[in-house]
Each structure stands twice: as C-alpha cells, then as structure tokens.
Amino acid sequence: MTQNYSPLLSLENVTMKFGGLTAVNDVCLKVFPHDLVAVIGPNGAGKTTLFNTITGIYTPTTGRVKFSDHDLKNTKSSDITALGIARTFQNIRLFKNLTVLDNIKLAKHTRIHYGFWSGIMRTKRFKAEEKKIEAECIELLKLFGLETKKDFYAKNLAYGQQRKLEMARALATEPKLLLLDEPAAGMNPTETKELTELIHLIRDKFNIAIILIEHDMKLVMEIAEKIFVLDYGNLIAEGSAKEIQSNKRVIEAYLGAEVNL
C-alpha cells in the first residue's frame, strides 16, 4: 500500500532504555490518516512501552516521534492529547468514582473554551457550552450502548462495558489518532465480534487512524490493514496479515507461545 500524502505519525529510530534494559530498539514506523494498524508481539516485546513513548509518558532515549508536523519531544502528555492522540490503557484506567457521563465530559477538557470565572459564576456561556458538551457526550455513549448507564459510577460497570467506556472516553478527546491497548482482553467471542465492528465503525465515522495492540490474533488478522511485529524491542516485521502469517522471523518469535497463526 503506498500513499503519496504525508504520514500522521512517524517514529524515527526510536529507542527507549530503562537502565540496562532496552525496551524499544531503533524502531521506525509510519501511520497514515485513516489507517487501521496493529502492533503485535510476545509478552514483554515493548508494545505498551511504544504507546507510552508516543503519548509522552516516556521520553525516548534517542530518536524522534513526529505527529503531523509536530516533534513530540518535550511535549507534555496533556499537550499531546490536545494535538490529537488519544489512548486506552491495558489495565483500564477509568475515573472509578465518577459517573460514566463525567468520565466522558472530562475527556472534553481540551475542547472547552469558557474561562475559569465563567465556570464559577455559572455564566450563560458556561451553561451553553456545558449543555453542548453534554449532548455530544450522550451521543457518544449511545454509540457504545452506554447511554442508559450514564449516571452509574464507572467502577460499577461490567468489565466489557468498562473497556467500551474507556474507548468512548478516548474518542471524546476528539483525536486524529487513537491508540487501543488490548481492547479485547477479557472479552468473550460475542463481545469481541461486536468490538470488531465497533472499531471499523469508529474509524469511518470519526475518520481517524487507529493503532491497536492485541493478543487476539483472530481479531488482528480480521481488521488490521497493516501489522507491525515487535520482539524484544525490535521491529522484526511489517506488512499485511498474509505477509505476516508467512514471515519466518515472526513464526520463530512466537514459537512456543500459545498463539496459533
């Protein structure tokens, strides 16, 4: 697949070291607008670390992360969100003691323009903007089938719903690129199937690029247009599902693992 327009995200020789341990080694990859790609690899291959370097939780030891025209070096995690990268977490990080609706509203943080005193004095502008945001949030919840749960505390949702809520929350930040860290973990086959459709739907409805980390190979092979394979921090292969399935190095890396390609 060749594109003649510029990449949305590009990693240039990114290396991430923790003391003596190299978690990500000299990785280069490009993601274009509207892409739906997957990052796979055995446990400990550095997938989540890769996400963490993209979202600014870690600063790469060497190399560059570029998003559109911005070099993300020295950009705070919160500013990266404002630029348009959103993510979910492997070990679900919802605001457990807030309601479902508040979780989503929070994600609108960077899209709110009323001032501090506007909020304190409850001005017209504040009320109008809050009303608009609330409507948007409920719209989003409907998409995920969570609108009836909007006043529940996040901690009281079922596991699958929590995963969905996290995705909804990430989308509420109005990203151009969405990173999903094992969205299907802990889901049953029916839920996984639903998820597959949902991911496609999201991509098309919001016109965004999506990178996902996933262990469920069936899901990956089904939806990913392009797959990157990490092993011990190295990018050992990239290509379509077919190419990856027949790649020798990938099979070696996975040998002994529980996954059947």
Next chain:
Amino acid sequence: MSQNFIYFLWDCLQYFINGIAQGSLYAMVALGYTMVYGIIRLVNFAHGEFLMIGAMCGFYALRAHLPMPAAILVAMLSSGIIAIAVERLVYRPIRKSGRIPALITAIGTSLFFQYFGQLVFGADPKTIPPFIDEKIYNLGEINVSNVQIAIFCITLFVLLFLFWLTHYTKVGKAMRAVSFNLPAAELMGINTNKIISFTFFLGAALAGLGGMLMGYTMSVEPMMGMNLGTKAFVAAVVGGIGIIPGAALGGFIIGIAENLVAGLYKSSFRDAVSFFILILILLVKPSGILGKNMKEKV
C-alpha cells in the same frame, strides 16, 4: 588568622562531633521507621510514641532499683510489645483500606499515646541517668564524652546487626522478600503477618533502646515522641526510605546539621533545619540519597 576565626573552626568541629552523637540517636529511631515503611509502606507516626513508652517503662524499672542493663531490656521489650499490639489491633485491620486512612490511623494512634501518656505517667518530664558514668575528655578546644562515643558505637553495632539479620538469617530474608513484594512473598509461603509483627517489634525495640540512651541529654515526657518521631522520619526519607543504611546516613546528616545551625546561628531554628533539608533532598532526589528511583507502571 584571628583568634575568633580559630575559635570558629574549633566550634564547627565540636558541633560536628556533637552532631554525630545526636545523629546516632536519630539513626536508631529512624531505623525502625524505615523498616516499617519498607515492609508495609506505612508512615508510622506512632513510632515516636513507642519510644516514649519504652523510655517511660525503663524509667520505672530504674526506679524499682533494677540495674541499668535490665532497665534497657525492659524498655526494649515494652516498646516492642506495644508495637506488636498496635500493629495487631489497629494497623492490620486498616491495611487494606488504602494509604490515607492508614496514615490518619497512624496519626490517631500517635495522638492517643501522647494524651494517654500525659494522664497515666503525668506530664512532668522524667530523667534517666546516663547508662554509664559520664566522663569528658578534653582535646584542645574539643570535648568528647565517653557517653557520646558509646552511643556512636552502639549505633554502629545495631547497624551491623541489622545487616547480618537481613542478609544471613531466614527471618531477615523473609523481611526483605515481604518488603520487595508482599503478595508474592505470601504466595511463596511466607507468613507475612508474622514477619510484619516481627518488624514492628524489632523497630520499636530499637526505639526503646534509643529512648534509654537519650537519657543523657533529654528528659522523658509524654509529648517527646512527636518531635523525635518526625525528625527520625525526616532522617529516614533523607537517607532513602526503606533502606537501612539510608536511615543511619539520614540520622547523621540531620544530627550534624541541627547542631551546626543551633551552635552557629540560633537554636530556635534547630527544628526548622531538618525540614529544610528534607524539602531540599526531596527536590534534588525524591527517593532519598541512597534510594532508587521507582516509576509507576502504566
């Protein structure tokens, strides 16, 4: 060089020596703090009160005409037993409720013992004589007392003992395992509750010992634990909390700094200086001088 400047240099040296002696005592108390924090991540505000109770019991033992070594033993045992009881009855039930409730509980326990002490032992300060007959040696402008030297030696001995305990005994290895990863240690078949109790006992017994040794400069009163406890905690944090040599190092640093400030400037700023150092260290190296940096896993 003027006479005043020579005096100044002598003074600094003297304060430094006094600081080491005082720091030894802080170190002894800080060790208990650090061990408890290392094992269950709890800032045990009541640690100073364990010391107070030990010293009080030691005082009454002396009054009952027990010899000094026996009184020290009484102090250590009573501190230790109170600590085990507090851990069992108060800290253990709260352990799962999160850190802020645990911290509040520790503060509550500390306050309880302070006021309890005032009503039971009386608010008047009590004096414990030095554990050996004090002799002062004059070396030029410097004075060193045998009590100071003895305290320093005892602290060194305690440190070596703890090193041996944690590295070469079964219970010590278990302590390290629990402090490294409590649930994992439990899975490995270590009786974590027992190890935690033992840690409390050991830490508090050291505090009791420290309380008795302090007799040479301080009098024992029910409110003494608060100030001493926070300073020991500061020492533990400065050195790197959870790390045994760190506690000792922190104790010496705080002791020396306090004596220098009190001697060269104003003794009313003695208490402020330890907090000042704390804030400074936390800015430069939040994990303490000997600490390792830890980052939250995402």
Next chain:
Amino acid sequence: MGYYHGILLLVGIFITLTLSLNLINGFCGQFSLGHAGFWGAGAYASAVYSVFYALPLPAPVNMLIAIAVGFIAAAICGLIIGIPCLRLRGDYLAIATLGFGEIVRISIMNTEMVGGPRGFINIPHLANIWWVFAVAFVIALFMFNLKRSAFGRAIISIREDEIAAENMGVNLFNSKLFSFTIGAGIAGIAGALFAHTQQFLHPSNFNFMWSVIILVMVILGGQGSVTGSIIGAVILTIVPEALRYAGGTVAEWRMTIFPVLLIILMMAKPEGLFGAHEISFRKRSEG
C-alpha cells in the same frame, strides 16, 4: 462574646478552613499536613496589616483589605511550597507540608514584631459572625460551582488517576498548583477572619495538631464533598466541646477519646461519612 457565639464563630471559620483543605486533599488528592501553616500565615499577615499598616478607611473596607492580605500571603506561601513539593506524591508530600507548617510556626515564634511566643495581642475587632458565615457561604458556593465546571472536573480527575487525567489533556502540574495555591489562599482568608474575631493570635494554634484536626474534618465529611466538609467542620468543632459535659472521667479523657473515635471511623468508614457525594434530595442511581 458568648460561649455559643464563640463556638458558632469557630464553626464558621472551620467550615472555610475545611473547604480550603478539601480543595487540596479531597478534590485534587494531594495530601497536606501543614494546612494550619497557611492558616497561620494568613492570620498573622492580615493582623500585621490591621495593627501596623491599617489605612484610614472604614472598618469593613479595612477588613476586606485584611482578607485580601491574608489570602495573598497564604497563597504566596502555597505557591512557594507547591512549586517544589507538588512533584512529590503521597507520604512524601505529607511530610514536606508538615515540615513547611512547622517552619511557619517557628518563624512566627521568632518574630518579635508579632509577639513571638507570647502571642499577638490587640488586633482590632473588624469582623464578626456575619462576616465569618458570609465568607463561608461564598467559599462553599465557589467550591460547588468549581466542582461542576471543567476546572473542577480536571482537578478531581487527578485525584482519581493522575496518568489517565494527563491523558485526557489535563495539565497535572498547573492544576495541582492551582488547587494548592487557591486552597492555601482560602485558608489565609479563614486566618484573617480568625485574627479579627478572636483579636488574639498564638503560635500554638497553628501547629501540627491543628493541621491534623482540619484534615480529620475533611476526611470525616468525605473527601471531595462540599456538604460533607461543612458537616465535618460542624461535628468536629462541637463534639470535643460536648465531651466537656460528659462528666468527670470522660471529660478528663476527652483528648484520648478523640483519637480513638478517629481510628474507629477510619476502620468503619475510611471514605468518610459522605464519600465524595453531596447531600441532596435528588435520587441518583448507583448501579
């Protein structure tokens, strides 16, 4: 000033203080053990203004200036301590703020101008109970509205999960510093009211023990709950007084009973009486 009047006045001041700490501790999840230090800084600064530098203006105007002075002095303290210390977490921040509170108290003790250890006397009687409750009301309203605005939500998200909050685009440091500074400043306002109603300040009122009491008020009511803070302040100002009447032994032992009650509360209901909820008549489905 009568006894009930005096207690009611303290209730009002403690409501403001508890709300201010709730902003730092309950909303933002930052643990401060030196709040009495901010309170003291505000109290002494405002008293210094009205005793030594008061302008020839009507009393209410001077009181407003005194409140502003208290706010600014405490907020500056909050800023100075916040910039370095807010990088710390949990226990470390608690100890650093504890240290700061002690430094404030020691500095007051060593300042001859404000009476040092004897206490600061002859502060003009500029405020009264109406001032105290008007301010408490305004602050409570401020907190309510803050909680329901984007800024408040951002601060609360930090308490819940710092990393996720940052990932939502919340600037952690700025939000923390904001709540710490404003919380300190509001404590300074409480200090100004305290100074100008009591007309006497003593360093012992700004020690660690009082920091703990304010914190316990927050925790009792529930971290993050505005109405909870108010109730916590009311209960904890009145209960120790009520214990005076419980008769011989209890009255004598009231200072040991207080910590025991505290420990029992922590065991039974660590999230406080109301958690982060507000008391309200509207029903909320809780799944």
Next chain:
Amino acid sequence: MKLKGLPHKFLACLMTLIISNSLYSAETLKVGVVSPITGATATFGQENVNGIKLAYEKIKKAGGKKFDLIIEDDKSDAIESTTATRKLINIDKISAMIGEPTSSLALASAPIVQEAKIPFITPTATNAKVTQVGDYISRACFTDDFQGVVMAKFAVNTLKKKKGLVLIENTSDYSKGLAKSFTDEFLKMGGKMASTEELTYAAKDTDFQSLMRKVKRANPDFIFVPGYYVEVGLIIKQARALGINVPFLGGDGWDSPKLFEIAGPAVKGSYISNHFAPDDKDPVVQNFVKDYKKVYGVNPGGFAALGYDALGIMNAAIQKAKSTKPADINAVLVATKDYPGVTGKITFDANRNPKKAAVVLEAKENGFVFHSKVNP
C-alpha cells in the same frame, strides 16, 4: 448552605440538650478554673490544679459561703483556652475565675473575662501585660520585673559579684522579661556583663555545649539563667562537666525537684528567687506543705503554692463580699490587703499586682533550702 440560616437558638438548644444535666442546676456560687491539664505545658497546669484542689478542700471544711469549683482543661492551646473561658462564663455562670497559669494563654482569655466583668486571678502569669488588660484582672504572683531586681540586688549585695553573664531562653517572654529587668538593675548597681554577645538558647534544647564554650571564654563570676528547670538542669550539668564552676542564679522557673534529678549535685551552690520556700518556718507554709504531701506524696512547688493562694485570695474576697455578684467580689478582691498566703503576705497595688516578699533559695545537694527573704 443551610447552616447560615440556622438560628442561633437552635444550636443553643442542641447543646443544652446534651448538657442539660449540668446546666442551671442550682443557684450556688461557682468558681471556674482554666488550666492546661494536657498538652505542652501540662506539667505546670497539673501541679497548679493540685494546689487549687487542695485549697478548695480546706475552704469547704472551713465553712462560710459555699461555692462549686469547675475545672476546665485547655490543652495548652489558645483557642481551647478562650473557648473554655467562655463556657465557664456563659454556661456555668461563674462568679469568679482562677485563670491560666501561663502568661501567653492568660493574655488570650483575660480580655473575655474583662468584657464579662468577672473577677479573674491568675496564679502564676508573671508577665506585666496580663493585669494591664483591665480592672478585673489580678494575679497572685509577683511580676517578672520584681524577680529580676531581687536577683540583681542579691548578686551585688550578698554575693558581692560584679561580672555577670545572662543566658536567655529566646522562645520565652518570661525569660526575656526577667533577663531585661535583671540586667537593667545589675548595670545600675555597677555590675558588668562578661560578654557583649547576647547568649540565647531555645526551649527543648538538649545540647548546650556550644553555648557553654562561649560562656567559658567569657569567664564570668556568676551566670544568671532565667529559664525553666528542664533546660536549666542540662545547662548546669553540662557547664560543670566543662569545668565552669561559678555559681548559677535563676528565678522561679527553676523550682522543681526535677532540677536535681536532671543535674544532680551540680546544682549545689546556685541561688534562685522564688515565691515560697517549703522549709520556711512560717506555720502557714508548714501546714500547707504537710497537707500537700499527705494528698500528693511530694513537696509542693511554686505552681501548687500559687494555685493554692490564688483560690485562697479569691475565697477571702467571696466571703467578705456583700453579695455574690461578680462586681462586688471584685471590689473586695482588688482591695486585698495582708492576705496571709503561703507565698507571703499579699497586698494588691493599684494595678492589682501583689506587693509581697520574694524568698531567695540556696541549692544544696538534693534540694533548695530557704536562704533569705527580700522585701519589695
């Protein structure tokens, strides 16, 4: 916020319910006491209350007008002290009050008492500012100024020493005030200071070696330490260990058997000014000491003696007053003349400060003995 609208009365009713058993029970005369029974200065407060209680038992036996004694703890805290004072005045409706023993907290509560016009006597608040609050505020002890003068006279006239040194506890007003009046009088009488540097220490200090080094270099004939016994004990002990053998002089803050526990025989040869001497041959003193020992098992200190006298003076005023109205009691109280207290014959001057003799005590091996009396 609902609380704002809450009427005053509702809260009052609520509290009345809790406390109804002790409220408005009878029309007996009540005397309130506020003292630090817990907290930082509890050691003074507890002894003070002991003295007051002893006096109360004796007064009850003696007959005459009866009154109830209500004792409140203030935790050594200024807020608590003012709240407790208001409680005594408004709820218990006391007619007279024995105030805080420490100067700083007496200063906190005195304005409240003055406003309510309740006669107030503090046993041991020696700071001059306390009785300046108003005409209802008096004290049982002499002021700091007087003690300083007494000791300066003693140093020059009795000890014949002219080169002195003063060590000040810089966190204490008591210490500073005493040091100033001593220094002023001493210099006026032709004395000299051995050092131009102001030598200070802080409460709760334990290590005085640095201070002692400066003292040793100054080489004075005597050292005046207007401090409290805990620090003083350590100072003397550490001074002797460094070979400083000149006499120490001090004030009533030294007066505790603990001083000898802390410093041991090193105190011997020191002199202090005090309110009373337990071995004073005066039968008033001897009876008090005997009674006190019987109840509490130890010799009384100055806080106990002054607590005892404070209630005694107040009782005398109550008995003599033409009614139980506070104003009438105060009228008699401020005119107190030649009250035979254990701390001397007490007569109030126009500012309600007692004019009475101070005693100078000399330290022997294990306690103070009476040395001489110094009249004002």
